[in-house]
Amino acid sequence: MNNILLEVKNLKKYFPITKGFFRKQVATVKAVDDISFFIREGETLGLVGESGCGKTTTGKVILRAYDPTDGDVILHIDGLDINVAKLSSKELKNVRRYMQMVFQDPFKSLNPRMTVRDIIGEPLLVNGIAKGKELDDRVADLMRKVGLRPEYMKRYPHAFSGGQRQRISIARALALNPKLVICDEPVSALDVSIQAQVLNLLKDLQEEFRLTYLFISHDLGVVEHICDRVAVMYVGKIVELAKTEELFEKPKHPYTEALLSAVPKPDPRMKTKRILLVGEVPDASNPPSGCYFHPRCNYAKDLCKEVRPELIDIGNGHLVACHFAKELSLKGIPIT
Amino acid sequence: MDKLLEIKDLRTYFVLDEGIVKAVDGISFEVKPGKTLGVVGESGCGKSVTALSILKLTGPRSKIQGEILLYRDGEVIDIVKLDPKGDEIRSIRGKEISMIFQEPGASFSPVHTVGEQIIEAIMLHQKLDKKAARESAIELMRIAGIPRPELRIDEYPHQFSGGMLQRAMIAMALSCRPRLLIADEPTTNLDVTIQAQILELLKELQRQFGMAVMMITHNLGVIAEMTEEVIVMYLGKIVESASVEEIFYNPLHPYTKALLESVPKVGKRVKGRLKAIKGIVPDPYNLPTGCSFHPRCPEFIKGICDVRVPNLVEVKPGHKVSCLLYGEVKKDE
Amino acid sequence: MAEMEKREEFIEEVFAEKEEKIYVASQWKLMWWRFKRNKLAVAGGIVLIIFYIIAAFCEFFAPNDPYKYDVRYVLAPPQRIHFIDETGFHLRPFVYGYKMEIDPITLRRIYVEDKSKKYPIKFFVRGHEYKLLGLIKTNIHLFGVEGDGHIFLFGTDSLGRDVFSRVIYGTRISTTVGLVGIFLSFLFGIIIGGISGYFGGIFDLIIQRIIEILRSIPTLPLWMALSAAVPANWSPVKVYFSISIILSFIGWTGLAREVRSKFLSLREEDFVTAAKLAGASERRIIFRHLLPSFLSHIIASLTLSIPGMIIGETSLSFLGLGIRPPAISWGVLIQDAQNFRTVALAPWLLLPVIFVILVVLSFNFVGDGLRDAADPYAK
């Protein structure tokens, strides 16, 4: 088994909600609320969950695009254990190159006022790695790697389609030879026929450069295809984490079960009865008592209203945060 | 079999400064009463424009040609001929055919309550007084699955979540018991759990009201689950149309095949790489010659596909495909 | 090799080469293409260029000395330009001299054309002396009449001064005196708004409160107080100039708010996060990513604020608070018109108003054009 590359321990990120003339804090959004997990080198960990459950925030806190409220993010690189969460902004500069991000919206993640050369070359330039002619060569190289013609280097982003822009974004993320790439819904905004191209590219690059991915998505089909392990988030917390097949075939958390059953199956002969969840995702600034999922859970008992379950290992690295994980027999999707 | 709506050689073009966009370019299909028709295709292939053309909502810069025949009590109305602002089309919108949009937020005015807007829609077509209309609106909201509708009826759209607003939109669309409901990507922006709720709701309502549904989406799962007949569109044309089983188990057009293979599906794990469709959807201002899919087609035949324009031919009962690999061909005009 | 092939299949062939130009066009090029399509804005731009050329070389364009008064021609109406005399058509236009008569009934002076005195209008004639751009001493004017003739295209004022020449001279002060103030506001607005928006937190809180206080100060009374406070021996233009600079210290608030909100929203944009993750310094992020993203908007709103300044000068001078004679500005000229039962007796004194309107409209057209072109990436 591979070494652990990234360890996240009790990570929290709270956003204050302020009001009025003096910006008094009236509430807190617990966007990421005490989550822990690890990622092995060369592995793809999926992070799924409904809108607003804190997926993007998790990614950004790991990268220190946001400062965490609390917790540790430990990067194991070259025998060193670097706690990214605790670094000063000066020290951070040297660590940034190990971790990069690919964003969801290819139309917002590229500065429209810069040429492709300047966009992909920016990480190289600001870190003093290359400039001038050498920068051009490096950029051309990166563009070839992601399947873009180097001749397009002088063009601006508006000359490219969504899928091509996402390639530019990937090339920029790869410029510094990172170890970890956080992909925040990299294909959600793309046309169906383009999604596969980008997913294939991500897979190829992973092989070629031994990349490790944290793959954020709400498309379970995509997650199943690309991830080795999957973590399910609900209102800022991880409720289940397991190997992909195991999570899909034998989910242990009622929320995972509901999520899986909600996905429309692309097979007209498969008319399954689905588990419908009542209501909507609770407001992260005012979550319910006990288990956050209990108001929507079909198996909730009194205990669930009062006590918040811990994320525990029920064997084989399968983590679940449910009081009745061992008793419930839940339905998954058989993988063929 | 009787028909509800029949579309014959519909063309909707937009005349812009940059050129002419042939958003819909010669499509024909029909909708049967009480059935669900699925329309799939990638972004920009003309799904929404088809729907808007049926209601004549494409705006002043558009030109619509062909026939859109609505069968009503034995008479036939050609919607293309109607004045887009006239009384006749307005009596069809909402009453015969209504539509729910991808962006429910954009369909509600932010300055009126959700209730007022549903009530207005009801009073437009039914002779009810304000009080009765309000009762009816509350009932519709309840049917659409909005909890405590008697309270929520007086709330403003911004107080509704995306899923709730979509339900309100459905309530409004149902206000006159239309015979055809056009749902233009009704769940695209919603979470899967909410999407499941809306899809179940639509199925249930269809059972109750017996209306026909035209389901526009690019999600193959939604197509498989909801529809009976499917048309697959690419660049303003229908490339294949068949029953849902045929589309999924016996696709004929290379585009349909590729689309089905390229999408990762839950429950069907593909080892390694996906089969991607190469290239990108071409720019609508300069379309490829011949078959418009030929630059991306894995079964492209040089000298044929880039020269001749295929037309939609029925290769077996109920299964039509527009590809030069099948059936007769038409010379490029 | 197989690796490479796999990727070749993605490489796109669909770009039409004729569209290459737009693909490599920078923001400013795209903006210019879009601006050009707005005919009104282009026309406004041309008018403004003409006016600023006139402002720079007003002595050259004015046929007469705007300060020279002549009791023989008090409140003379505009002279007509003729092409035809008793001998027939002439290619070179000319004016007739004025002969003063007294209306026997109202006892008012009236001016009639003296057909015996004919002054041909010539280009590049020699007239009163001046220094071109304050440097080159010369006496050549664009056009005029020679010898002891006179040409009053817009008539004369109550002291017999040529209104046309005065309007031309007035262009200089009216179109420029507020620019420095505006430019300073612009600078303060960007810097303070930028700090407030980019760093946020306590800076933002304090700056926002200061802005709210400053915005509640009424400027007109302040203006009056300040004009009383500056040294009495200063020239009127210097006084005006200094006040407009002082006021720019409170005039930046609107712009600062705009800049702040732009910063706030841009700071969260993915491309800014990406730059941060790439290791770009704060300075680079601000100057390479943030500023260019809204500079065009700021320039557009700046253009739209210049007409306000021109109207401001005009109306303050009209009220006697702004520029005062002997300095010449459009406001001063319009104030002259106030002293007469002008509309009835000497309506030509109101002609400067047309210039004010023309320039203000042009600025608005250009500003609107710029604003529409400012974000060439919006769909």
Ligand SMILES: Nc1ncnc2c1ncn2[C@@H]1O[C@H](COP(=O)(O)OP(=O)(O)OP(=O)(O)O)[C@@H](O)[C@H]1O
């Ligand atoms: N900068 C911020 N300031 C305040 N609240 C924020 C901020 N960013 C995110 N939040 C809140 O934190 C919660 C989690 O947001 P996040 O963007 O991480 O969700 P997500 O899982 O990525 O959702 P989506 O699928 O919609 O992208 C949300 O309630 C959101 O409103």
Ligand SMILES: Nc1ncnc2c1ncn2[C@@H]1O[C@H](COP(=O)(O)OP(=O)(O)OP(=O)(O)O)[C@@H](O)[C@H]1O
């Ligand atoms: N009002 C309009 N004016 C000009 N062009 C338009 C207009 N509406 C649509 N189009 C063009 O018509 C084509 C088809 O658009 P349409 O909205 O039908 O696509 P769609 O299949 O619904 O895509 P999506 O999945 O993105 O909703 C596109 O190229 C679009 O740019």
Ligand SMILES: [Mg+2]
């Ligand atoms: Mg997100």
Ligand SMILES: [Mg+2]
């Ligand atoms: Mg659409």
